[in-house]
Amino acid sequence: MNHHSHTLPPRPAPSLFFRSVMKLYSIFSVGAIPLFWIIAKKRLNAKKEDPKKVQHRFGITNVQRPKGPIIWLHAASIGETRMALSIAYKILQDHEKSYILITTQTLGAQTIVENIPRIIHQMAPFDSRVYVKRFFLYWRPSCAFILESERWPNLLYEAFKHHIPLIGINTHVSEKSLRRWSILKLFFSELLGLFSVCFTPSKKIKEYLMHASFGKGLIHLSPSLKYVLPSTVCANTHSPEKFSSVWSKKKSFFKGHLYWLASCIHVCEIPIILKIQKNLSKQIPNLLLILIPRHPDRFTDFPKNTAYRSKEDCILEKTSLYVVDTFGETQKFYQSASFCVLGGSITPEGGGHNLIEPVAEGCAVIHGPYFHHCPELYSAFIEKKASYLAKDVQTLTKIIQNFLIIPQNSKIQSQRAYEVYCSTQEEIHSYLDYISSICKEIIVKK
Structure with missing residues (x-):
């Protein structure tokens, strides 16, 4: 260019x-x-x-x-x-x-x-x-x-x-x-x-x-504009040194509960995620799954003790599933979670979602092998070991368990991903400058 x-x-x-x-x-x-x-x-x-x-x-x-x-x-x-x-x-x-x-x-x-x-x-x-x-x-x-x-x-x-x-x-x-x-x-x-x-x-x-x-x-x-978040365009302040600040802002939404986040989960992936949660709960007491479905209205067959964000349900000791069935709040959970399972990649029907959104908030990403909609984006992270690729459900379960038992591992992974993210920003902002200059030329001519 x-x-x-x-x-x-x-x-x-x-x-x-x-x-x-x-x-x-x-x-x-x-x-x-x-x-x-x-x-x-x-x-x-x-x-x-x-x-x-x-x-x-x-x-x-x-x-x-x-x-x-x-x-x-x-x-x-x-x-x-x-x-x-x-x-x-x-x-x-x-x-x-x-x-x-x-x-x-x-x-x-x-x-x-x-x-x-x-x-x-x-x-x-x-x-x-x-x-x-x-x-x-x-x-x-x-x-x-x-x-x-x-x-x-x-x-x-x-x-x-x-x-x-x-x-x-x-x-x-x-x-x-x-x-x-x-x-x-x-x-x-x-x-x-x-x-x-x-x-x-x-x-x-x-x-x-x-x-x-x-x-x-x-x-x-x-460069791909999938690598940039709209909220950072004007500031352009991301650098690897800022990771400590991003990580220090993480807080637990639910005190007394160890939890993991599954985001952008498609309908066909929900049963897989629920089964993983059921198996992990046998080994980790009071484990809570925060589930953000891609389409909240398309799946209703959740367990009886499920809490829903739209209903403002309280998290009880026996609650093992919290469904975020509201819009516009995903970023809040990325900011608080140390890692997430990113959906749309676990079954062939998906194709992958934008992993920049969790990574920019210091949230490590675990994903499946199906990311054909954005292969360049995923490959950049996989090659630098900045995201975890789980090729099957068994591997996915083991990675989640590892991050839950040894939180330091998710922090190391988050930092590595954040560094890859920051390395892309200078070129992207130069690209946006170029796009803006095209507009200036056209506006002046008209």
């Missing part, structure tokens, strides 16, 4: 073939408008949409557009939205007269961007030309940052036609998408060519896209 030149390269005009395909797609998306209404209604009934915001899906809003440049960040779910927030905080710090518009696809993602000064949240419009065009005519963003794999044809093409520079951040392409792209190589190559530039932390993705001529050479390697 070149940090010296901020000028975005001009985008070539799409070919007649691409314009023809997009015209057909546009006609189809307009014809599918009744289907979009049905989808919206089903999502409302399933409580996957906010009744106050479902109109955003049709490009309609009652939010007043502020006077001044708007930088648009488009994300899908919570993970991408956290990365978007890192960019947002940096831009807001450097450009006092600018505003940030963040669009998301999921209801959960909106909870972490609401009520932040100069940040506007909208649900992303359905990919019909009617809704997308309405969205752009109202918001008129100066430029757009598209997170990971959010590449909707109408959304990108309308942005291009409205002369909005498109920048891909943490560009990701799944193997399934790569196979699909191979069938329609020319179309997807030109779709990616609508971007002024794309950044990816994956050498594999960059090499594949370059080899397949996708994006006409506009793919560049960059």
Whole structure:
């Protein structure tokens, strides 16, 4: 990635073939408008949409557009939205007269961007030309940052036609998408060519896209924004020497109970975690498991003596399970726990979650072998022995038991992980400076 030149390269005009395909797609998306209404209604009934915001899906809003440049960040779910927030905080710090518009696809993602000064949240419009065009005519963003794999044809093409520079951040392409792209190589190559530039932390993705001529050479390697927490963007004060301060702030939530934390646990992983707790409790009296499910509403078959955070239940002597079925409190538990089992990695259905969040709070991480959604992130820690990889349930149980019986081992592991985390921060903040400078250039030109 070149940090010296901020000028975005001009985008070539799409070919007649691409314009023809997009015209057909546009006609189809307009014809599918009744289907979009049905989808919206089903999502409302399933409580996957906010009744106050479902109109955003049709490009309609009652939010007043502020006077001044708007930088648009488009994300899908919570993970991408956290990365978007890192960019947002940096831009807001450097450009006092600018505003940030963040669009998301999921209801959960909106909870972490609401009520932040100069940040506007909208649900992303359905990919019909009617809704997308309405969205752009109202918001008129100066430029757009598209997170990971959010590449909707109408959304990108309308942005291009409205002369909005498109920048891909943490560009990701799944193997399934790569196979699909191979069938329609020319179309997807030109779709990616609508971007002024794309950044990816994956050498594999960059090499594949370059080899397949996708994006006409506009793919560049960059640090992964999964390595940074939004709250640290403006401060940039993390250093290995600060670990002692982080560790000293740890406190027990439940006095009289030895406890361990299992976070971001998927439904299919919960029975495994509960079985481990049952086996460990036979050897360690009054052992408490703090369980933070990935989706609290999807699993209800917990033991009788379970305490729930949402009910403000008290922890009794016989309590062996405490379920954190509330949102936005995970960080508090990372700050207090000396280690955690990070879910989404124990069974193949997962794929891994962001281990930076616990590590940044001085919490050692134990995880399973399934982290195909973010292999570079996990590999960096595994190679430096900064996270524990448990390939099976028996190994997972032994590591948890070791950390519980010998707390010093979890502290050593936490410190090692914290050092790896700190080593990534300088490059990431340089990358964020570069992104901010791109915005400055675009805003000045407009």
